[in-house]
Amino acid sequence: MIRFVNASKRYSSGFDALQNVSFHMAPGEMAFLTGHSGAGKSSLLKLIALLERSSRGQVIVNNQNLAKVSRRRIPYFRRNIGIIFQDHQLLFDRTVYDNVALPLIIAGFSHKDIGKRVRAALDKVGLLGKEKKYPITLSGGEQQRVGIARAVVNKPPLILADEPTGNLDPELSAEIMNLFQDFSDVGVTVLVATHDIALISQLPYRTLTLKDGKLITDSQPTSS
Amino acid sequence: MNSNKRKRDTLNRPGFITLLHSYFLRHVQVFFYSLGQLSRVPISTLMTCMVIGIALALPMGLHTLLKNAQQLSGGWESTAQISVFLKKKISASQAQKIQSDIQRWPDVISVHYISRERALKEFQALSGFGDALKALNTNPLPSVLIVKPKLSQTNEQATQKLLSKLRNLKQTDKAQLDMQWVRRLYAIMNIVERGVLILGILLALAVLLVVGNTIRLAIQNRRKEIVVMKLIGGTDAFIRRPFLYTGFWYGLFGGVIAWMLVSFTMLSISAPIEKLTMLYQNQFELTGMSFLTTMSLLGISIILGLIGSWFAVGRHLREIEPQ
Ligand SMILES: Nc1ncnc2c1ncn2[C@@H]1O[C@H](COP(=O)(O)OP(=O)(O)OP(=O)(O)O)[C@@H](O)[C@H]1O
Ligand SMILES: [Mg+2]
Numbered sequence: 001m002i003r004f005v006n007a008s009k010r011y012s013s014g015f016d017a018l019q020n021v022s023f024h025m026a027p028g029e030m031a032f033l034t035g036h037s038g039a040g041k042s043s044l045l046k047l048i049a050l051l052e053r054s055s056r057g058q059v060i061v062n063n064q065n066l067a068k069v070s071r072r073r074i075p076y077f078r079r080n081i082g083i084i085f086q087d088h089q090l091l092f093d094r095t096v097y098d099n100v101a102l103p104l105i106i107a108g109f110s111h112k113d114i115g116k117r118v119r120a121a122l123d124k125v126g127l128l129g130k131e132k133k134y135p136i137t138l139s140g141g142e143q144q145r146v147g148i149a150r151a152v153v154n155k156p157p158l159i160l161a162d163e164p165t166g167n168l169d170p171e172l173s174a175e176i177m178n179l180f181q182d183f184s185d186v187g188v189t190v191l192v193a194t195h196d197i198a199l200i201s202q203l204p205y206r207t208l209t210l211k212d213g214k215l216i217t218d219s220q221p222t223s224s
Numbered sequence: 225m226n227s228n229k230r231k232r233d234t235l236n237r238p239g240f241i242t243l244l245h246s247y248f249l250r251h252v253q254v255f256f257y258s259l260g261q262l263s264r265v266p267i268s269t270l271m272t273c274m275v276i277g278i279a280l281a282l283p284m285g286l287h288t289l290l291k292n293a294q295q296l297s298g299g300w301e302s303t304a305q306i307s308v309f310l311k312k313k314i315s316a317s318q319a320q321k322i323q324s325d326i327q328r329w330p331d332v333i334s335v336h337y338i339s340r341e342r343a344l345k346e347f348q349a350l351s352g353f354g355d356a357l358k359a360l361n362t363n364p365l366p367s368v369l370i371v372k373p374k375l376s377q378t379n380e381q382a383t384q385k386l387l388s389k390l391r392n393l394k395q396t397d398k399a400q401l402d403m404q405w406v407r408r409l410y411a412i413m414n415i416v417e418r419g420v421l422i423l424g425i426l427l428a429l430a431v432l433l434v435v436g437n438t439i440r441l442a443i444q445n446r447r448k449e450i451v452v453m454k455l456i457g458g459t460d461a462f463i464r465r466p467f468l469y470t471g472f473w474y475g476l477f478g479g480v481i482a483w484m485l486v487s488f489t490m491l492s493i494s495a496p497i498e499k500l501t502m503l504y505q506n507q508f509e510l511t512g513m514s515f516l517t518t519m520s521l522l523g524i525s526i527i528l529g530l531i532g533s534w535f536a537v538g539r540h541l542r543e544i545e546p547q
Contacts, residue, residue: 051455051546072460079457089452103456108246109238150456 001027001158001189002048007057009043009213017043019213020057025191027157030184032200033193035210041193044210045160048191049081050074062157079107082151086163088143090135090150096122097131100149107154121149125179141172148179152188159183161192165199173199251465258469269477272438276431276478276525281485283424284521288486288513290417296501296508297409304383304406308369308390309398316340319367322395326371331386336370343368366397428528435474435532439467443540451546460541467537468530475529479522487512 002025009018017040025031033041046052047059050066059066062080069077090099100121104114122128125145135143144164151159161180165173177192177199184190194200200207204221238246262269310319316339323337338346343365348358373386383401390399443450453463494510501508513521 049455075454075457075459075462077457078455083455085455089455091449091452102452105250106453106456106458106462107238108243108250110242110246111249113238113242 001025001029001062002191003058003060004044004047005058005060007047007054007059009040009047009052010055017213018047018054018210021210021213021215022057023208023215023218025189027189028184028187029206030180030190031192031206031208032203033191033208033210034195034197034200037195038212039210040213041195041210042162043213045083045162045191045193048158048160049083050077075106079103079154080156080158082154082156082159084144084147084151084159084161084164086166088135088147090143090146092134092136094134095131096127096133096135096138096146099135099146100131100153103150103154109154117153118149121153124152124182125149141168141176144168144172144176145179148176152183156188158189159191161190161194163194164192165194165196170199174202177203254465255469258466259473261466262470262473269474272434272474273477273481275434276474276529277481277485279427279430279434280478280482280521280525281489283420283427284482284513284517285486285489286416286420286423288490288517290413290420292510293413295511297406297413304373304401306371306373306387306390306399306401308371308393308396309366310369310395311397312366314367314395316367318395319369322393323369326369326390329386329389331374331382333372333374335372338368338370340365340367428524431478431525431528432532432535435471435529436536438474439471439533439536440540442467442470443536443544447544450541450544454544455546463541464537467533471529471531471533471536472526473529474533475526476522478529479525482525483513483518483521 002023004021004023007018007021008016010016021044033044035041043052047054047066048061050069053066061077064077066077091102094102097118100118101114104117109117118131119128122131125148127142127145127149130138130142135146138146148161148164151161159180164180165176168176173196180190180192181203206221207217207219208215209217209219310322314322319337319339323335326332326335340363344363347365371386371390373383387399387401390396450463490510490512497510498508
């Protein structure tokens with residue numbers, strides 16, 4: 001599903017955020033991406049979502065070499081990725097329902113389909129009762145879950161999450177990780193960037209560790 | 225696994241008919257959504273539309289006045305006539321012969337003969353010099369042929385040709401066409417027309433800039449929304465659409481305001497103008513903007529709104545990229 005081949009990212013400032021990163025994730029796999037602050041976790045996710053382009057090497061997602069995806073095709077490419085951001089990236093002047101419906105509207109789903117899918121996604125994250133609320137009236141954890149609902153509402157084969165549990169308490173964090181596990185169980189590829197080592201260590205998933213832009217360890221879960 | 229993937233694919237994409245249907249539905253929605261957005265900020269919307277309206281009303285109003293002036297002077301043109309003063313030795317019967325000759329010329333509508341006696345009587349009646357003239361033994365006035373030429377604004381040369389033909393008749397003493405001032409008026413109106421055109425182009429440019437700048441601000445205000453749209457796969461066309469429709473609404477409302485301003489102005493000056501023309505014993509009714517002119521005003525206004533927003537969107541949408 002995701003394949004990095006000696007991929008490097010140098011920002012226009014001349015800073016090397018990623019150097020010679022190579023790894024592969026199979027469809028339906030779930031993995032954590034960790035490392036110190038500034039290690040390049042967000043940069044790596046950005047390469048996958050074509051928010052940035054690699055300076056050297058190859059990034060292949062869903063059998064597409066991203067170097068060959070033209071600017072015009074990027075929106076269509078992104079529709080196959082559910083991205084979850086630490087700062088939610090919700091629209092505060094629209095209801096929870098409208099926020100979650102946005103990817104479906106963009107993709108041109110019918111009105112009837114949109115209603116069904118939005119409710120299913122909100123149900124999944126446990127926010128079915130709050131569809132008419134505005135995100136500003138929700139707690140941080142609830143906002144994060146709205147973001148997750150929006151990311152999964154059009155059933156993308158790949159989910160990327162950047163610090164999804166950034167400022168949530170351990171209990172909420174575990175809840176959100178459970179959600180990701182559920183998606184992974186139904187065949188969705190999930191890559192979660194986080195520096196919450198405590199949380200990772202409890203969960204039986206592959207962990208990629210970055211240090212100063214280099215992939216230093218790629219540990220399979222110790223089977224328990 | 226492969227079949228699993230295919231199944232998800234079909235689930236994941238709306239069918240073609242659905243796409244087509246929701247595409248049009250989406251257009252209609254955005255059409256009214258952008259209107260709703262504007263109505264949320266009625267004051268600033270109204271101000272923008274007023275600026276557009278005034279900018280368009282100015283050349284449009286001048287154009288309408290000019291059209292009226294042209295129509296009015298067109299009336300004067302048709303009253304153009306050439307006075308042919310015959311030599312004094314020409315007798316009445318000779319004069320009548322010449323009259324019927326000229327009558328047959330193709331570039332002449334009618335010829336009216338005024339005998340020396342009638343000319344004298346009319347002069348006595350109209351000039352107030354009646355008593356002074358009575359003192360004279362002989363009639364000093366020549367007989368006159370009033371020739372109405374077939375005139376058209378575009379064909380001045382024909383009139384001049386007719387004039388010199390009349391002058392060259394051996395019976396003619398003098399022939400004159402007293403339409404110089406109408407001709408000058410036309411020249412002036414031509415200049416004014418060109419001025420109005422240039423003014424119109426400049427103000428259209430101003431409308432473009434106003435719409436462009438307003439849309440630019442709207443884009444900046446909704447920067448975050450644009451970023452989110454791009455993050456979740458919104459195409460440029462999708463993101464552009466509400467701004468283009470906003471430009472459309474600005475154009476439409478600006479055009480309507482321009483129309484109202486011009487109509488109101490015409491209405492308020494029509495009474496004094498009618499009074500003025502009555503003094504010149506001229507039946508003249510001020511005509512407002514025709515249906516066609518109104519429609520072209522609205523059309524131009526909408527097109528300007530669309531172009532203005534198109535430029536702004538093209539310039540500023542690319543700059544906003546998710547970080
Ligand atoms: N647009 C940019 N231009 C220049 N340098 C950048 C840019 N984005 C990130 N960097 C640099 O690249 C390095 C890696 O950044 P990145 O955001 O990938 O780190 P991270 O692992 O996500 O860190 P954190 O855990 O703090 O989020 C940092 O040193 C950062 O300063
Ligand atoms: Mg980061």
